[in-house]
Structures are given as structure tokens and as C-alpha cells.
Amino acid sequence: MTTTVSPQQTTTTPPTTGSAELPSVAEGAGVWTTGPRGALLGLGIGAVLLLVIAPLTLGGFGLDLLGRYLCVAMVAVGIGLAWGRGGMLTMGQGVYFGLGAYIMAMHMTLADTTLEGETIPTFMRQNGVEQLPELWGIVQHPVVAVAAVILVPTGVAGLLGWAIFSRRVKGAYFAILSQALAAAFAVLIIGQPVLTNGSNGLSNFHSLFGWDLSDQANRTVLFLVVAAVLLVMLAVTWQLYRSRFGELLVAVRDQEERVRFLGYDPALIKTVAYMIAALFAAIGGALFVPVVGIISPADIGVVPSIAFLIGVAIGGRSTWLGPVLGSIAVSFAGTQLASAFPSFWVYLQGLLFILVIGFLPGGLASVLGLVRRRRSQGANDDGGQAAGSTTAPVSSEQEATR
Amino acid sequence: MSRDHRPSYLEIRDLRVVFDKFVAVDGVDLRVEQGDLRFLIGPNGAGKTTTIDAVTALAPAQGSINHNGHELVGRKTHKIVRYGVGRTFQTASVFEDLTVLQNLDIAAGLRRRPRDMVRTRQEVSPRILEVMETTGLSRHQETKAGVLSHGQKQWLEIGMLMVQDATVLLLDEPVAGMSQGERDATGELLTKLAADHVVVVVEHDMEFLRKYAQSVTVMAAGKVIAEGTVAQVQADSTVQEIYLGTAGTKSLEEAKVEAELLGLDPEAVAVSGSTQSKEN
Amino acid sequence: MEILISQVFAGLSLGSVLLLAAVGLSLTFGQMGVINMAHGEFIMAGAYTAFTVQQVLGSAGVSLLVSLPLAFLIGGTLGLILEATLLRRMYHRPLDTLLVTFGVSLILQQLARDIFGAPSVDVRLPEFLSGPVMILGTPVPASRVFILVLTVVVVAGLSLLLSKTSLGRRIRAVVQSRDLAEASGISSRRTDALTFFIGSGLAGVAGVAITLIGSTSPTLGTTYIVDAFLVVVAGGIGQIRGAVIAAAGLGLLQVFFEFGTTASIAKVIVLVIVVAFLQIRPQGIVATQTRGLA
Numbered sequence: 001m002t003t004t005v006s007p008q009q010t011t012t013t014p015p016t017t018g019s020a021e022l023p024s025v026a027e028g029a030g031v032w033t034t035g036p037r038g039a040l041l042g043l044g045i046g047a048v049l050l051l052v053i054a055p056l057t058l059g060g061f062g063l064d065l066l067g068r069y070l071c072v073a074m075v076a077v078g079i080g081l082a083w084g085r086g087g088m089l090t091m092g093q094g095v096y097f098g099l100g101a102y103i104m105a106m107h108m109t110l111a112d113t114t115l116e117g118e119t120i121p122t123f124m125r126q127n128g129v130e131q132l133p134e135l136w137g138i139v140q141h142p143v144v145a146v147a148a149v150i151l152v153p154t155g156v157a158g159l160l161g162w163a164i165f166s167r168r169v170k171g172a173y174f175a176i177l178s179q180a181l182a183a184a185f186a187v188l189i190i191g192q193p194v195l196t197n198g199s200n201g202l203s204n205f206h207s208l209f210g211w212d213l214s215d216q217a218n219r220t221v222l223f224l225v226v227a228a229v230l231l232v233m234l235a236v237t238w239q240l241y242r243s244r245f246g247e248l249l250v251a252v253r254d255q256e257e258r259v260r261f262l263g264y265d266p267a268l269i270k271t272v273a274y275m276i277a278a279l280f281a282a283i284g285g286a287l288f289v290p291v292v293g294i295i296s297p298a299d300i301g302v303v304p305s306i307a308f309l310i311g312v313a314i315g316g317r318s319t320w321l322g323p324v325l326g327s328i329a330v331s332f333a334g335t336q337l338a339s340a341f342p343s344f345w346v347y348l349q350g351l352l353f354i355l356v357i358g359f360l361p362g363g364l365a366s367v368l369g370l371v372r373r374r375r376s377q378g379a380n381d382d383g384g385q386a387a388g389s390t391t392a393p394v395s396s397e398q399e400a401t402r
Numbered sequence: 403m404s405r406d407h408r409p410s411y412l413e414i415r416d417l418r419v420v421f422d423k424f425v426a427v428d429g430v431d432l433r434v435e436q437g438d439l440r441f442l443i444g445p446n447g448a449g450k451t452t453t454i455d456a457v458t459a460l461a462p463a464q465g466s467i468n469h470n471g472h473e474l475v476g477r478k479t480h481k482i483v484r485y486g487v488g489r490t491f492q493t494a495s496v497f498e499d500l501t502v503l504q505n506l507d508i509a510a511g512l513r514r515r516p517r518d519m520v521r522t523r524q525e526v527s528p529r530i531l532e533v534m535e536t537t538g539l540s541r542h543q544e545t546k547a548g549v550l551s552h553g554q555k556q557w558l559e560i561g562m563l564m565v566q567d568a569t570v571l572l573l574d575e576p577v578a579g580m581s582q583g584e585r586d587a588t589g590e591l592l593t594k595l596a597a598d599h600v601v602v603v604v605e606h607d608m609e610f611l612r613k614y615a616q617s618v619t620v621m622a623a624g625k626v627i628a629e630g631t632v633a634q635v636q637a638d639s640t641v642q643e644i645y646l647g648t649a650g651t652k653s654l655e656e657a658k659v660e661a662e663l664l665g666l667d668p669e670a671v672a673v674s675g676s677t678q679s680k681e682n
Numbered sequence: 683m684e685i686l687i688s689q690v691f692a693g694l695s696l697g698s699v700l701l702l703a704a705v706g707l708s709l710t711f712g713q714m715g716v717i718n719m720a721h722g723e724f725i726m727a728g729a730y731t732a733f734t735v736q737q738v739l740g741s742a743g744v745s746l747l748v749s750l751p752l753a754f755l756i757g758g759t760l761g762l763i764l765e766a767t768l769l770r771r772m773y774h775r776p777l778d779t780l781l782v783t784f785g786v787s788l789i790l791q792q793l794a795r796d797i798f799g800a801p802s803v804d805v806r807l808p809e810f811l812s813g814p815v816m817i818l819g820t821p822v823p824a825s826r827v828f829i830l831v832l833t834v835v836v837v838a839g840l841s842l843l844l845s846k847t848s849l850g851r852r853i854r855a856v857v858q859s860r861d862l863a864e865a866s867g868i869s870s871r872r873t874d875a876l877t878f879f880i881g882s883g884l885a886g887v888a889g890v891a892i893t894l895i896g897s898t899s900p901t902l903g904t905t906y907i908v909d910a911f912l913v914v915v916a917g918g919i920g921q922i923r924g925a926v927i928a929a930a931g932l933g934l935l936q937v938f939f940e941f942g943t944t945a946s947i948a949k950v951i952v953l954v955i956v957v958a959f960l961q962i963r964p965q966g967i968v969a970t971q972t973r974g975l976a
Contacts, residue, residue, distance in 0.1 A: 089777050089780065089781075091780075160957070163957060163961060164957065164960070167960060167961050169960050171776070171777060172711075172715070172717050172776055172777060172780065173915055173960070175717070175777060175780055176717070176908075176911045176912070176914075176915050177915070177956075177957060177960075179908055179911070180908050180909075180911070180912050180953050180956070181953065183908040183949075184949050184950045184953045185950075187945075187946045187949050187950070188946050188947070188949070188950050190946065191944055191945060191946025191947065192946065239520070239522070240520065242522050243519065243520045243521055243522055244507065244508070244511060244514065244518065244519050244520075244521065244522075244523060245519045245520050247500060247504045247507070247508060248508055248511075248519070250497070250499055250500060251497045251500060251508055254497055254498065254499050255495060255497055257495075258491075258495045258496075258497070259508075260479045260480050260483075261458060261479060261480075261483060261488075261489060262483065262508060262509050262512065262562070262566060263480050263483035263484045263512040263566070264480055264508075264512070265478075265480045302904060302908060303904065306781070306784050309781060313781065343792050343795065343796055346788055346789070346791070346792040347788075347789055347792055349785070349788055350785040350786065350787075350788035350789035350792070351785065351789070352785065353781055353782060353784055353785025353786075353788065354768065354782050354785040354786065357778050357781045357782045357785070358768055358771075358772060358778070358782045361775070361778060
């Protein structure tokens with residue numbers, strides 16, 4: 001290609017005349033996401049807190065509680081990817097969380113049953129079932145169970161996502177469909193008491209892959225595994241966000257049609273992001289079961305599926321760490337308040353949805369972003385340039401993670 | 403940038419676009435070859451943009467649209483783009499939340515392998531650097547596209563088209579809202595691009611057209627009414643009638659100016675235009 | 683034959699309940715693109731209105747007649763407040779209205795729990811609605827016939843309102859083009875408020891109707907909201923005719939599949955059918971804009 005225009009001609013493009021800094025859609029996207037060094041630092045701090053300090057300071061009960069928060073936070077990480085970056089408001093993550101959880105719970109129930117020398121779980125016997133249903137037989141082997149936790153939800157998300165996105169069903173339509181999916185899934189679980197123990201759910205697990213769950217040492221190891229998995233997920237999303245795929249996902253979120261005219265199929269990009277979100281939710285669900293000890297339809301229906309969103313929104317939906325931090329904070333507040341003031345907690349949740357989404361769509365990250373911007377603006381005052389304005393150089397390192 | 407040595411072409415045959423019952427494009431034939439700089443003009447509602455939309459599957463097309471032996475009708479937009487057809491829009495459509503570099507990188511990434519997609523950009527490809535230089539956007543590499551000036555956004559879109567590895571470039575009013583200097587720079591650029599691309603420009607700016615068009619196709623009411631060099635089109639009686647008689651939705655003043663720029667007698671407009679309302 | 687008739691009737695009956703729950707939603711979603719998750723709680727408010735009125739008045743027949751208009755007013759007022767305080771400032775972010783109104787729905791549910799208690803309450807049926815009626819030689823519950831008739835009246839009334847009155851013309855104008863309507867002097871703000879009042883009022887009416895076929899609890903709204911949204915989605919935005927067809931279709935399909943399998947399986951099948959239907963007629967395609975993509 002020889003299409004270079006001579007310098008005189010290029011200078012005819014007028015320089016940007018100090019245009020005011022526009023509020024960005026992904027307001028505060030830079031907060032909690034600096035460069036690779038910052039990310040490593042963040043992950044390092046997280047690792048020290050979760051893998052060293054928490055096990056040393058928290059008792060068995062505290063560790064279980066934190067482990068539970070972390071499992072829920074895994075769903076939040078996925079939602080951040082799908083909703084914050086990809087613009088897909090998925091209100092049905094409970095389905096994938098539930099798929100992972102129930103597969104794991106079925107496997108663990110079977111393992112316990114076998115240990116007790118029985119052939120079919122107690123609840124089935126009470127329901128008059130005499131032969132183990134085939135669906136259960138499949139997940140008897142631990143490897144198959146783990147594979148199913150990974151493959152089944154991802155496969156469902158892939159099929160569904162492709163069917164929806166390739167027909168350009170988006171926005172509110174997608175949100176409503178995903179919500180209907182959660183409703184139908186919960187109804188399905190409740191409606192099959194013989195297979196799922198209905199609304200009681202599955203509980204009373206004694207062992208995981210042969211490890212005794214009543215042994216505190218094993219529980220600590222389990223917590224460490226949960227924490228490590230979450231950290232890995234964070235590392236993966238961090239890389240995704242700064243990768244070309246991450247950029248493309250933002251492009252699809254903001255101007256889906258335009259992406260089409262660059263030769264990409266937005267449906268493919270969205271489906272991939274949706275599948276990753278489903279996978280994270282499923283893993284969170286699968287780990288939730290041994291940590292918490294029960295899974296029931298109450299954890300996966302319409303309301304819990306939407307409740308996953310609030311932490312993501314508070315933390316900052318399009319940021320890297322916002323969803324995780326927000327989710328953990330909401331879970332923590334939930335356990336602190338829900339038992340002491342149950343009705344107050346519900347009101348507070350409602351208010352949080354209204355205030356954060358209605359008045360602070362960027363989440364707390366946008367407040368921090370504002371503060372940070374103010375500060376750097378103040379520091380640059382003598383230079384006469386607002387930080388982040390078009391003329392201010394932005395280090396490529398900082399930009400890479402956005 | 404054709405991948406083989408035969409010159410690229412875009413051939414439209416008997417193109418029809420129908421919305422509900424309204425026929426927007428009615429049997430258009432158009433052939434543009436590499437080396438030509440084709441301008442597509444006509445009064446408002448003539449079907450110019452709709453023709454481009456039909457080529458890129460944004461509007462429902464009937465008939466045949468062939469690019470270097472590939473039939474485009476019936477294919478999805480992203481597939482058509484992958485055959486080498488690129489376009490811009492009247493309102494510059496760039497990704498406002500991404501930087502200039504990220505915009506260009508996405509445009510250039512069509513044939514990237516999945517492995518490269520999950521990686522971070524290690525270095526800026528020479529082609530993108532070259533295009534940023536060409537479009538004067540080098541200084542704004544890390545600027546979010548949303549804060550660029552109007553003209554700069556247009557240039558960014560053209561830049562995206564250039565790195566896209568397209569063989570057919572369809573530009574919808576590329577110089578709208580540009581200063582005189584910017585227009586000339588764009589014209590020079592398009593002229594250079596036309597050497598090895600099929601370039602079709604929809605434009606209202608007649609001065610720009612007279613300066614840079616190598617050939618012109620005139621459309622009115624969904625049909626092609628004339629085709630040829632600028633001089634041939636100016637001499638065409640049907641064109642004169644369209645621009646002088648039924649100035650369409652244009653005001654009298656607009657029609658006058660346009661006629662003058664086309665090299666027609668503006669007074670003829672005043673005469674034929676006096677019978678119709680000033681604006682409709 | 684008798685089974686078929688009773689099945690078809692059960693399907694239409696379910697459809698009419700769905701339609702009653704969805705028709706107001708279709709109006710607000712259609713005009714403003716606002717996805718009001720609290721619509722379900724407006725239905726619940728209507729149901730509790732019926733309960734309270736009956737507690738006060740005693741007579742089941744009289745209180746039914748009183749509760750219908752009263753529930754319309756209460757639902758409408760709730761909607762009006764919601765529109766004026768929150769939604770008005772969020773019309774450019776339709777997806778976010780969904781979550782904001784979910785917050786509202788959480789609060790309303792908890793309010794109901796604190797006022798009326800978590801356990802469900804029952805509204806007594808009036809004498810004339812408690813027995814069965816014979817239709818084509820098949821006995822069907824009179825209460826369900828009443829709901830069917832009520833739905834027909836409500837939908838017909840709404841269609842008339844939209845097609846014949848000046849308010850209806852304003853609503854349709856705003857639905858078609860907000861900017862154009864504004865330019866021709868229609869106050870979209872007042873039209874929005876009125877539309878929301880009517881749409882939410884209809885939720886209240888639906889709530890009263892639902893007390894005739896089931897018990898009332900704080901979570902009543904959540905059981906209906908998802909299906910109501912499905913009706914709106916399948917019927918097409920702002921299309922009352924579409925909502926009618928979709929509601930009848932979903933009701934019939936649900937009952938039909940229930941007959942062969944179980945209620946839960948039927949629900950999943952119906953959802954799959956809706957997704958499949960959207961494959962053929964996907965709504966929400968915004969690809970017709972041609973001059974630009976912004």
C-alpha cells in the first residue's frame with residue numbers, strides 16, 4: 001500500500017481543541033485495574049489475605065462463611081464479564097450456578113450413599129424409588145462429575161447463547177429470556193422430587209472425593225482450593241479484559257452493528273463471553289455445595305439470580321475487581337444483617353438496587369474514579385492540562401487494562 | 403489490495419430493495435472496477451445509501467451483487483465484509499469507549515487467529531502505524547475515540563477501512579462536516595486508494611465531486627439515470643431535468659448551488675423551481 | 683370430547699389470567715421501553731386490596747365490585763409514584779430500569795410481608811361465582827368464566843381507549859416516535875405518566891381477579907411476572923393484539939403439555955417454544971437504521 005499523504009495534508013486536520021473530558025460509559029473502568037504490576041499486586045494481596053491470613057485468623061465457622069462468599073463471588077466475576085463488559089444483562093446465572101451445584105451434590109450424595117453401603121440415596125428410598133435413576137448413575141465417577149460440572153453448563157450456555165444472539169435478540173429481550181430460564185429451571189428442580197428431592201434440596205454431605213468433610217483440616221484445604229480457584233478466575237478475566245477479545249467485547253457492547261461491518265460475528269463474541277460467565281457460575285455452584293453443605297431451589301431461582309447482580313453493580317460492573325469486591329461485601333452485609341434484622345435487610349437490598357443502578361450506574365468504582373481524577377487534576381493544575389484529556393499522554397501500560 | 407493479480411470489481415445487476423411496499427431501489431445496474439473513483443449522486447431519497455446498504459446486507463436485496471466472482475446477495479454482513487467489502491457511515495460510527503489504536507486494531511483484526519485474540523497486543527502493527535500517520539491520528543493513538551473532533555472521527559473511520567484489508571470501499575458522505583483542508587486531504591487519499599481498490603463514494607458535495615470523481619453514477623427515484631465522466635453527466639439531459647426540474651426535497655437555493663457546481667445554468671433552476679414550493 | 687373442551691377452557695382461562703397480568707406491562711413496556719419488574723407487586727397490591735376490602739365490608743359480592751375499581755386506583759397510583767420518582771430520569775437506560783424496579787419490587791414484597799404477614803391469605807368467593815357453569819355440556823368453574831369475561835372487557839376497553847380517544851392517539855404517537863410527538867406539541871411527559879397509571883392500574887385489576895382462583899401471599903407477584911413478560915416478548919412490543927394471541931397460545935400450550943407430562947416439564951417446554959419462536963420472528967432487531975449506526 002502506498003497511500004501516505006504528505007505531511008502538509010495531514011496537518012490540515014485541526015488539533016483537538018481541548019475538548020472537555022466526557023463522562024465515559026464505562027465510568028471508573030480504570031479503578032482497581034492498573035497495569036500488570038498493579039494487577040499482580042492486587043492478586044498478590046488477595047492471595048496473601050485469602051490463602052495465608054484468613055486460614056490463620058478465622059475459625060472453622062468464619063472460614064466456611066468466607067468460603068461461601070467466595071463461591072458466590074465467582075458468579076459475580078462471570079456476570080461482570082457478561083454484563084459489565086459484554087452488555088448482556090444475564091438474570092439467569094442461577095441456572096448455571098444450580099447446574100454446577102446439583103451435579104456436584106448428586107455426585108456427593110451418591111458417594112456418601114455408597115460409603116454407607118446403600119445403593120440409592122435415602123430421600124429416594126423415602127420416595128419409593130428402588131433403582132438408581134440413570135441421570136444419577138452418570139455422575140457416580142468423580143472424574144465424570146467434574147467434567148459434567150464444566151461441560152454441561154458451558155454447553156447449555158453455548159447452545160442457548162448462540163440461538164439467542166445469532167438472531168440478534170438482545171437487550172431487554174435477552175434479559176427477560178434469561179430470567180424465564182431461571183424460573184423454569186427452579187420449577188423443573190422442584191417438580192422432580194424423585195430426582196432432586198424437590199424444594200428440600202440436597203444436603204447432609206459427609207465426604208468429598210473420599211475426604212471427610214467433618215475434619216477441620218480437610219475443610220481448610222477446601223477453603224484454600226476455593227480461594228485459589230477464585231484467584232485464577234480473576235487472573236483469567238484480567239487477561240481477557242486487556243486482550244483483544246476484551247476490546248472486541250466492549251466494542252460489541254457499545255456498537256454491536258458496527259462490529260458486524262468489520263467482519264466479525266457479534267453473536268460468536270457474545271456467546272463466548274456468555275459461556276465463560278456460565279462456566280464461572282457453575283464452578284462457583286459446584287464448590288458452594290461442599291462448603292455450605294446444602295443446595296436447594298431457593299439458591300437458584302429468579303430472585304437469587306437477580307440478587308447475584310447487586311454486588312456486581314455496587315462494585316462497578318465493568319471493572320475488573322469491582323464485581324468480586326462488591327459481591328463479597330454484599331454477602332457479608334447479608335449474613336450480618338439478615339439474621340438480626342431480616343426485614344431491614346430486604347429493604348436495604350431493594351434500596352441498594354434503586355440507589356446504585358438508578359443514581360450510580362458505574363458503582364462505587366466511579367466514585368473512586370472521580371476522586372482519583374480530581375486528585376490527579378489538582379496535581380496537574382500548573383501544567384494546565386486535565387488528566388485524561390485528549391492531550392494528556394496516557395501510558396500504554398495503563399491503557400492496556402482499561 | 404486484491405489478493406490475486408486480476409483487477410477487483412463490484413458488479414450490481416438488477417438490484418431491487420423493497421421496504422414493506424415501498425420500492426427504494428428499483429433495478430439498479432452498476433459496475434465499478436479497481437482504478438476508478440466512482441461517485442454516486444442523486445437527490446435525497448434516490449436510493450444511494452440504500453444501494454450501499456444492500457451491498458452490505460443492511461437492507462434486504464434482490465438481484466445480484468458480485469464481487470470478484472463472489473455472489474453477495476443472501477449472505478450475512480460479516481461474511482460480506484470477509485469477502486473484502488468495507489464501508490463507512492454518514493454518522494461516523496467509531497467505538498467511543500475505545501482508543502484510536504484499539505479502534506484500528508479491531509478493524510485490522512479480521513483474520514486473526516483465536517489464539518491471538520486472547521493475547522494482549524504486544525506491538526502495534528506497521529500497517530496501523532502507517533494508517534495513523536496517513537490520517538494524522540498518530541498523536542491521538544491513546545485518545546478515546548469519543549473525544550475526537552467530528553472530522554477526526556471521519557478520518558478514523560476511513561483509517562479503519564484502510565486497515566481492514568478490504569478490496570471494495572464504500573464511503574457514505576465521507577467529507578460531510580469537514581473543513582476545506584480536510585476535504586482536500588480526503589480527496590487525495592481516496593484518489594490514491596482508488597488505484598488498488600474499488601471505491602464508491604456517496605456524496606452531496608458537488609465541488610468535491612468535480613475535483614475528485616473519475617466517474618459518476620446519477621440515481622433518482624431508485625434508478626440509475628446516467629453514468630459517465632463528470633463532463634458527460636453534466637451534459638446529460640435527464641440529469642439536468644432531475645437537478646433542475648424536480649429538485650426533490652432540496653430547497654431552491656440548494657438546487658441552484660448544486661446546479662451551478664455541476665456546471666449547469668443556475669437560472670434554469672430558478673425558472674423551473676419557481677413553480678414548486680420552496681421546501682417540501 | 684369433554685376432556686378436550688375442559689382442556690381448551692383451562693388453557694384459555696390460564697391465558698386470560700396471563701393476559702390480564704401482561705396487558706398493562708405491554709402498555710408500559712411498549713410505550714416507554716421501561717421494564718417494570720414491580721408490575722408483579724402491583725398485581726399483589728391489587729390482591730391485597732381485595733382481601734382488605736372483604737375484611738372491611740364482609741360481603742364477598744359487594745367487596746368484589748368495590749375492589750375492582752379501588753385496586754385499579756391503588757395500582758395506578760403506585761405506578762404513578764414509581765414513574766415520577768425513578769423511571770422518568772431513566773428512559774435512556776431501559777435495561778437499568780429493570781434492576782431499579784426489581785429493587786422496588788423487593789421493598790413492596792417486604793412491606794406486604796410486614797403488614798399482612800408471610801403466610802398466604804384467602805379471599806372468599808361470592809356466592810354467584812362459587813359453583814360450576816355448564817359450557818357445551820362441560821362443567822367449568824364460574825370464577826374462571828368471570829375472569830375470562832373480565833379480561834375480554836378490560837382488553838376491549840383498552841383497545842377502544844387506544845384507538846378512539848385523544849389520549850389513545852397521544853399514546854400511539856409517542857410509541858411511534860417520541861421526538862416527533864414532542865415536536866407536534868404532545869407532552870410526552872404527561873402521556874407517559876398517564877400510560878403508566880393505566881398500565882399499573884390494570885395490574886391491580888389482575889390482582890383482584892387472581893384472588894378468585896388462588897390464595898394471596900407477598901410472593902404472588904413473582905409467580906406471575908416472568909410469565910407476563912414472556913407474553914409481552916412473544917407478542918411483540920406494545921402490541922395488544924400480539925399480547926392476546928401470545929397469552930392464549932402460551933396458556934393453551936402450557937395446559938396441553940401439562941396434560942401429557944407435568945406442570946414443571948410443561949413450563950420448560952413452553953419456554954423452549956418461545957425461544958424457538960423468537961428464532962423465527964426475532965423482535966428487537968434494530969438493523970433497519972441505515973444512515974448511520976449510532
